[in-house]
Amino acid sequence: MLKLSVIGAGTMGIGIAQVAATAGWDVVIHDINNDTLEKSSVSLGKVMNRLVEKEKINQATADKILERINFTEDRQYFEDSDLVIEAIVENMEIKKKVFEAIEKSVRKDTIIASNTSSLSLASIGSFLENPSRFIGIHFFNPAPLMPLVEIIPAMQTAEETTRQAKDWLNSWNKLTVLAKDTPGFIVNRVARPFYGESLRIYEENIADFATIDWAMKELGGFRMGPFELMDFIGNDINYVVTETVFQSFFYDSRYRPSFTQKRMVEAGFLGRKSGQGYYDYSEGANKPESIRDEKLGNKILYRTLVMLINEAADALFLNIASREDIDTAMTKGVNYPKGLLKWADEKGIGWCVEKLDGLYEEYREDRYRCSPLLRRMNKGGNTFY
Numbered sequence: 530m531l532k533l534s535v536i537g538a539g540t541m542g543i544g545i546a547q548v549a550a551t552a553g554w555d556v557v558i559h560d561i562n563n564d565t566l567e568k569s570s571v572s573l574g575k576v577m578n579r580l581v582e583k584e585k586i587n588q589a590t591a592d593k594i595l596e597r598i599n600f601t602e603d604r605q606y607f608e609d610s611d612l613v614i615e616a617i618v619e620n621m622e623i624k625k626k627v628f629e630a631i632e633k634s635v636r637k638d639t640i641i642a643s644n645t646s647s648l649s650l651a652s653i654g655s656f657l658e659n660p661s662r663f664i665g666i667h668f669f670n671p672a673p674l675m676p677l678v679e680i681i682p683a684m685q686t687a688e689e690t691t692r693q694a695k696d697w698l699n700s701w702n703k704l705t706v707l708a709k710d711t712p713g714f715i716v717n718r719v720a721r722p723f724y725g726e727s728l729r730i731y732e733e734n735i736a737d738f739a740t741i742d743w744a745m746k747e748l749g750g751f752r753m754g755p756f757e758l759m760d761f762i763g764n765d766i767n768y769v770v771t772e773t774v775f776q777s778f779f780y781d782s783r784y785r786p787s788f789t790q791k792r793m794v795e796a797g798f799l800g801r802k803s804g805q806g807y808y809d810y811s812e813g814a815n816k817p818e819s820i821r822d823e824k825l826g827n828k829i830l831y832r833t834l835v836m837l838i839n840e841a842a843d844a845l846f847l848n849i850a851s852r853e854d855i856d857t858a859m860t861k862g863v864n865y866p867k868g869l870l871k872w873a874d875e876k877g878i879g880w881c882v883e884k885l886d887g888l889y890e891e892y893r894e895d896r897y898r899c900s901p902l903l904r905r906m907n908k909g910g911n912t913f914y
């Protein structure tokens with residue numbers, strides 16, 4: 530039987546352990562914090578009970594999955610792992626120590642992976658003596674429910690490592706996409722304007738939170754509006770991701786964070802978890818009414834959409850991932866109603882270029898520059914598909 534070791538029994542680690550054990554792997558999950566290990570073990574038991582109650586799996590299967598997962602404070606159990614996935618705090622210094630220790634405690638051919646969302650894999654790989662066996666395997670939260678996994682080879686990664694990681698993840702019932710080791714990979718890069726442009730629209734006083742959310746959901750078909758989603762993710766988390774992406778892109782204005790969100794974080798308005806974010810989540814609070822004006826709604830939707838399309842086109846232009854993988858990443862990693870490149874074809878490449886140039890003309894900000902790929906395609910009369 531194949532064996533996975535997971536380091537870090539937090540939100541992601543425990544989800545990854547469940548995914549692998551469900552696919553029949555033996556799993557060891559390690560954390561430095563014994564309380565976390567105990568809590569995670571209890572919560573995994575509850576998750577399994579719920580799956581049995583909902584008749585998604587039977588009791589015998591649930592028992593087998595739980596039997597396959599061992600919780601330990603002791604790293605020596607990593608010894609005969611085929612794969613190790615690190616899912617500890619997002620801190621380079623701490624990761625460095627952990628990766629140096631992992632390599633000493635596993636076989637020479639064990640594949641070693643990181644679930645990092647925002648750190649460079651080339652940097653993490655450099656902590657290993659043999660980085661050719663190292664790779665990024667990026668899950669989405671909650672790992673057992675989200676079908677997408679981004680596979681990110683570092684500069685040092687061997688092709689065989691990438692192939693093996695992809696095969697294993699597919700055997701765990703995950704849809705894999707291949708992304709270049711660049712900030713935000715595919716999803717967290719391409720999705721920036723969903724938040725950023727919405728915040729900008731709000732800051733320009735074009736519409737309030739509720740109206741923007743209404744437009745994106747009702748007219749755009751997105752499952753959640755940007756403000757609802759930021760409240761759900763937590764403004765502190767979402768802000769830090771935006772800030773990290775902005776810094777990592779050498780301060781490209783396209784990724785500039787917003788003062789509105791910064792002030793929300795400073796005020797402690799973190800979203801659902803603090804009871805107050807863009808919306809009030811206290812008991813009995815009324816949700817503000819949106820202005821259901823279709824003309825205004827389309828203005829909001831199309832401005833945000835064209836910025837998302839531009840980001841997706843630029844990711845393709847810069848060879849971050851393939852056309853298919855960019856569309857799969859956004860529909861399966863963040864539930865977009867349609868792939869953005871497919872959406873671009875539907876709206877028309879000419880429409881996209883005209884809309885972006887219109888924004889650029891109006892604001893004269895680099896943020897609104899049209900991707901050279903869209904411009905080139907428009908000239909050639911081409912489509913993505």
Ligand code: NAI
Pocket residue numbers: 536537538539540541542559560561562565615616617618619623627644645646647667668669670
């Ligand atoms: P978390 O805070 O829930 O869990 C981290 C766990 O690591 C904690 O239980 C902590 O005790 C443990 N830990 C810290 N230092 C350790 C060490 N030296 N050895 C062993 N265990 C140690 O964090 P979360 O949210 O699960 O994130 C983990 C990683 O996954 C991060 O790199 C994050 O960027 C990434 N990620 C997070 C996603 C999310 O939505 N939360 C989505 C995708 C990736």
